[in-house]
Every structure is written in C-alpha cells, then in structure tokens.
Amino acid sequence: MIRNVAGAVLALAGATAAVLSPFRAWYDGRHGRDYALDELFTGISEAKADLWWSLLLPFAFAALLTLVGLVLRSRLLVALAGLVVLGFTVFWMVRVGQYEGSLTVGGDGTGLGDGVANALGGGILLLLGALVMSGRRRKRERREDRREVLREPEEPRAYAPPSGPDPRATPVSDPYGAPAGDPREASSPGPYDPYGSEPTRTFDVPGQGRDRDQGRERGQGPDQGQDPDRDQGPDQGGPGTGPR
Secondary structure (H helix, E strand, O other): OHHHHHHHHHHHHHHHHHHHHHHOEEEOOEEHHHOEOOHHHHOOOOOOOOHHHEOHHHHHHHHHHHHHHHHHOOHHHHHHHHHHHHHHHHHHHHHHHHHHOOOOEOOOOOEEOHHHHHHHHHHHHHHHHHHHOOOOOOHHHHHHHHHHHHOOOOOOOOOOOOOOOOOOOOOEOOOOOOOOEOHHHOOOOOOOOOOOOOOOOOOOOHHHHHHHHHHHHHOOOOOOOOOHHHHOOOOOOOOOOOOO
C-alpha cells in the first residue's frame, strides 16, 4: 500500500512536468507548442504549429496513460507513459540537432531551454514511479487468500504432557526436619490437646521411697515397718490407755 502511494506521487509529478513542458522554451526561446508533431518526421521548420497538433499531444496522451495506470495499479501503463515522454523528447532533440547542426546550452536563453529539462525529468519520474509501485496482486495470490479465508479452522491440538518424571511424584525434603514426601498427602492434624499427647509419667515421693528401701533391708514387709503403738487400740494396753 505504501509503495503504491509513493509510486503514484512520483508518477503524478512526472506527468504534470511533462504536460507543462510544451509551454516552456525548448530551443532559442521557441516553446514546445510551436513545434508541429509532423515536423518530427518531415523535418523542423519555422512555421508555428497548432496547439493540439504540437508536442503537447503525446505528452497529454502520456498523462492519460498515467492516470489509467494509477487507477488500475498497473506498473506497465505508468512505465509506458514514461517511455512515451522520453521517446518524443529524444526524437525532437535529434531532429533539432539535424536542423541546427548542433545542440547548445546557453545562459542567455539560447540553445536548449528549461522545457526540455522538464520533459526529461517528467519521463524519469514516471519510470521511477513505475518501479516503486507494487502493482496489483496476481490472480493466483488472490485465489490462495480466498481459500485461506474459506478454509475451516483447524481443530486445536491435544496437550502433550512433558516428558520425564512427574515432579509431583518426587519427594519433597523439608529443611526443618519433617519427613520427605508430598505435603498434600500428609495426614491432617488431629484435635487440639492442651495437655499434650505424651504418656503420663509417675514420680516417687522422696520420703516414701527411702522408708520402703529400709524395710526391705530389715526383712520386713511394708506393714512390719510401722510403729506397733500406732496400730494398738485403747484396749490393748498401750501407753496412755488407762482410765482418765
């Protein structure tokens, strides 16, 4: 798209320069519209030609070819317009050189004028525009584009699992000393126990343990090591059992 726009700008500029060139001086102050078109084939004369039968006619035809080529996006038509402008300009230079004996370029208005430069420049711009343009697409390319649009969308491919061991099956080590394994497979914690889950421990009383050891050393049972006066009642004649 950008290339077509740039080529169109160059082509329009070249066509404009070519159409305006016959209204400028071509040689020794004589305008291009004064040269009859048939003089290019019969020879240059001093007679003044009609406007539409002068060099303006081929240049106007080239401008028409340019417009048609831009509308159709045809590089061939734009290039053909450039060749028409350059061809008639060079042909005119050959005929004038034969008539004058030589072609000169003078700063005082003698010799070749700026009209010739405009015609040559316009033809070159037309060729450049044809080169820059991308032109129209071929029928094959347009058919392929239509087929791609009408083609049914492809079904999404099934997801392929990555090769290698499953990272979820690899045991995860806990840096704080917990057993390795999948943390999601660990059992859920039980109910909260304020007293802990350790078994109950028993502790010996210091005094009771010593008396028990002394009784074992004397050969007495646990009942023999007690005070006899403590077990006697008031009727067994113990001290302090008299009448009061």
